[in-house]
Each structure stands twice: as structure tokens, then as C-alpha cells.
Amino acid sequence: MENVFDYEDIQLIPAKSMVNSRSECDTTVSLGGRTFKLPVVPANMQTIIDEKVASYLAENGYFYIMHRFEPEKRLSFMKDMKARGLYSSISVGVKEEEYRFIQQIADEQLSPEYITIDIAHGHSNAVIQMIQHIKEYLPQSFVIAGNVGTPEAVRELEHAGADATKVGIGPGKVCITKIKTGFGTGGWQLAALRWCAKAASKPIIADGGIRTHGDIAKSFRFGATMVMIGSLFAGHEESPGKTIENEKDGMLYKEYFGSASEFQKGEKKNVEGKRILVEHKGSLEDTLKEMEQDLQSSISYAGGNKLEAIRHVDYVVVKNSIFNGDKVY
Numbered sequence: 001m002e003n004v005f006d007y008e009d010i011q012l013i014p015a016k017s018m019v020n021s022r023s024e025c026d027t028t029v030s031l032g033g034r035t036f037k038l039p040v041v042p043a044n045m046q047t048i049i050d051e052k053v054a055s056y057l058a059e060n061g062y063f064y065i066m067h068r069f070e071p072e073k074r075l076s077f078m079k080d081m082k083a084r085g086l087y088s089s090i091s092v093g094v095k096e097e098e099y100r101f102i103q104q105i106a107d108e109q110l111s112p113e114y115i116t117i118d119i120a121h122g123h124s125n126a127v128i129q130m131i132q133h134i135k136e137y138l139p140q141s142f143v144i145a146g147n148v149g150t151p152e153a154v155r156e157l158e159h160a161g162a163d164a165t166k167v168g169i170g171p172g173k174v175c176i177t178k179i180k181t182g183f184g185t186g187g188w189q190l191a192a193l194r195w196c197a198k199a200a201s202k203p204i205i206a207d208g209g210i211r212t213h214g215d216i217a218k219s220f221r222f223g224a225t226m227v228m229i230g231s232l233f234a235g236h237e238e239s240p241g242k243t244i245e246n247e248k249d250g251m252l253y254k255e256y257f258g259s260a261s262e263f264q265k266g267e268k269k270n271v272e273g274k275r276i277l278v279e280h281k282g283s284l285e286d287t288l289k290e291m292e293q294d295l296q297s298s299i300s301y302a303g304g305n306k307l308e309a310i311r312h313v314d315y316v317v318v319k320n321s322i323f324n325g326d327k328v329y
């Protein structure tokens with residue numbers, strides 16, 4: 001791969017506006033037969049989403065993916081969402097018990113609308129077999145498979161039956177995969193997204209490395225249909241991470257830890273994630289509104305009134321930096 005770049009290395013080039021107000025610009029996106037207000041989904045991590053946040057997002061027209069780290073709660077979560085007329089979107093892993101879980105969901109006729117297979121190295125037979133298992137028992141569910149970082153992986157998972165793939169190995173804010181293993185798309189996530197999108201025939205979810213709202217538009221330009229974001233959603237009052245007060249200045253912080261961190265796993269085995277504190281930043285609703293306004297503005301700069309306009313804008317590469325603004329460790 002040559003000419004790699006990341007979010008901070010790209011600027012999109014404005015085109016003549018066709019709207020009189022940014023409020024005319026439509027940020028909605030379709031995925032799996034539903035339309036959502038934004039092409040954004042909070043990361044399926046335990047410090048980012050819980051049942052309450054998931055319900056809020058579903059009720060208000062946003063996409064969500066529930067995490068898989070409290071497996072005992074998943075059935076009741078789906079039943080509750082169904083009882084309230086809301087869609088279900090859950091995550092699974094690839095271990096033996098997850099196969100039984102899929103069968104159980106099918107036996108109870110719960111059929112969640114979205115199932116995300118969430119493992120670190122998604123280009124694997126383990127994921128291919130799980131896609132096939134889900135498609136056999138729950139053919140109506142929309143399957144998102146990941147994470148991957150190459151066109152070969154996107155093609156193989158699509159061929160196995162995935163309805164969408166999730167791209168991003170190691171660009172996350174609390175990720176240390178790039179440092180511990182030397183592998184991944186950290187530092188060139190946006191170029192990896194473009195590379196994968198060229199091979200994809202189904203939607204791609206760009207996962208990790210989003211640091212500003214402008215990065216959402218950039219992801220869309222380089223082929224994403226949806227963008228998964230952790231760190232920008234970690235600091236809200238509704239975020240499930242612990243709230244921590246700094247004793248010296250009284251400033252409030254929220255904890256944000258990696259799904260492969262010692263904090264998540266409860267042991268120091270194959271750790272590829274860390275824990276950080278992010279500044280408390282008010283309500284989720286405010287951030288979602290601001291994201292919508294910023295994206296409406298992006299669409300207007302792209303010279304259109306729908307998200308699709310962003311796909312066709314020109315861009316320049318302005319510099320390169322391997323850590324995308326993050327501290328190394």
C-alpha cells in the first residue's frame with residue numbers, strides 16, 4: 001500500500017452550495033432496511049453503551065449496537081426492546097457458548113434485527129463459521145462482521161454471508177494493539193477504509209480513530225456507510241463509565257476502557273486495550289445534535305443536500321502523522 005493517510009492528513013475541498021440553509025441538508029442513512037438520523041453508532045463497549053443508552057438511541061431514531069460483555073443480560077434486553085416496539089441490535093463473540101446463544105434466540109423466536117460479530121481479528125474462520133451459523137438459525141437478522149483491515153477480509157466475510165463489515169484494527173483511542181503487536185490500521189485508518197471500500201459490495205462501518213466531527217464526513221467520503229465512535233461518546237452524563245472527580249480542582253471525568261483491557265477482562269491476559277479518563281461533557285443529546293449540525297454543514301460544503309454529496313468531493317493530503325494525535329501509551 002502506498003500513499004497512506006489518516007483523518008488529520010486530509011481536507012475535503014468545498015463545492016458550490018446548493019442550499020440556502022444548512023438545515024436543508026439531510027443526514028439520514030439507511031442500514032439493514034431502517035433509516036437512522038445519523039451515520040454514526042456509539043461503540044459497542046461497556047463504558048459507552050448500556051441498556052438505557054441503547055433504548056434512548058432506538059427511541060430517538062439512531063442506530064445502536066449493544067455490547068456483549070454482560071451475556072446474561074442479552075435475552076432480557078431483547079425481550080424488553082421487543083415489548084416496547086423497539087429494534088434489537090446485539091453483539092456476539094465466537095466462542096462455543098455463543099453458538100448455543102444463537103440457537104436459544106432462535107428457539108425463543110426473538111430474531112434481533114441486527115447482530116454484530118465483535119472480535120479483534122475478524123478475518124478468521126471463527127467469524128466465517130459464526131456468520132454461517134447465524135444465517136442458518138436467524139436468517140432475518142442483519143449481520144455485521146468484524147473487525148477487519150483488508151479488502152481480502154471484506155470480500156471473504158461478505159462471501160460468507162455478512163451483510164456489512166466493520167473496518168478498523170487498532171486505530172481506537174484506548175487501543176494498544178498497534179504497540180503490543182505491531183499490526184493494524186492505526187495511523188492510516190482512513191486509507192485502509194478507502195482500500196476496503198473499493199472491494200466492498202455491501203456497507204462498511206468505519207470503526208475507531210474518529211477524533212472530531214469532521215472525521216465523520218471524511219469517513220463517508222472514503223467509503224463508510226456508518227461510523228463507529230467510542231471516545232467522543234465516553235464523557236456524557238449518560239455514559240456507563242464511572243464518573244470520577246479530580247480532588248484538586250473538582251473537575252469531573254468519565255472512565256473509558258478498551259474491551260481488551262485488563263479492566264474489561266479482569267485479568268492480564270492478551271491485553272490490547274487501556275483505560276483513560278475523558279472530560280465530562282454534558283448530555284448525549286447535545287452531542288448528537290451538534291454532530292447532526294456539523295454534518296449538515298459538511299453536506300453543504302460538499303455542494304449537495306444529502307450525505308451522498310460528500311462521496312464525490314475532491315480532497316487534498318496535507319500531512320502525515322502516525323498516531324493521529326493520540327499519546328503513544
Ligand SMILES: NC(=O)C1=CN([C@@H]2O[C@H](COP(=O)(O)OP(=O)(O)OC[C@H]3O[C@@H](n4cnc5c(N)ncnc54)[C@H](OP(=O)(O)O)[C@@H]3O)[C@@H](O)[C@H]2O)C=CC1
Pocket residue numbers: 093094095118119120121124126147168169170171172175177208258259260270272
Ligand atoms: N478493533 C480493534 O482493533 C480491537 C478490538 N478489540 C475488542 O476487544 C474485545 C475482545 O476481543 P477478542 O479478544 O477478539 O475477543 P474474545 O476474547 O472473545 O476472543 C475471540 C476469539 O478469538 C480468538 N482470538 C482473539 N484474538 C485473536 C487473534 N489475534 N488471532 C486469532 N484468534 C484470536 C480468541 O482466542 P484466544 O483469546 O485464546 O486467542 C477467542 O477464541 C472485542 O470487543 C474486540 O472488538 C480487541 C483488540 C483490537
Ligand SMILES: Nc1nc2c(ncn2[C@@H]2O[C@H](COP(=O)(O)O)[C@@H](O)[C@H]2O)c(=O)[nH]1
Pocket residue numbers: 043044045147168169170171172173174175176177178207208209210228229230231232257258259260261272273274
Ligand atoms: N485494540 C483495541 N481496540 C479496541 C479496544 N476496545 C475497543 N476497541 C476499538 O476501538 C473503537 C473505538 O475507537 P475510538 O477511537 O472511537 O475511541 C471500538 O469501536 C473498537 O473497535 C481494545 O481494548 N483494544
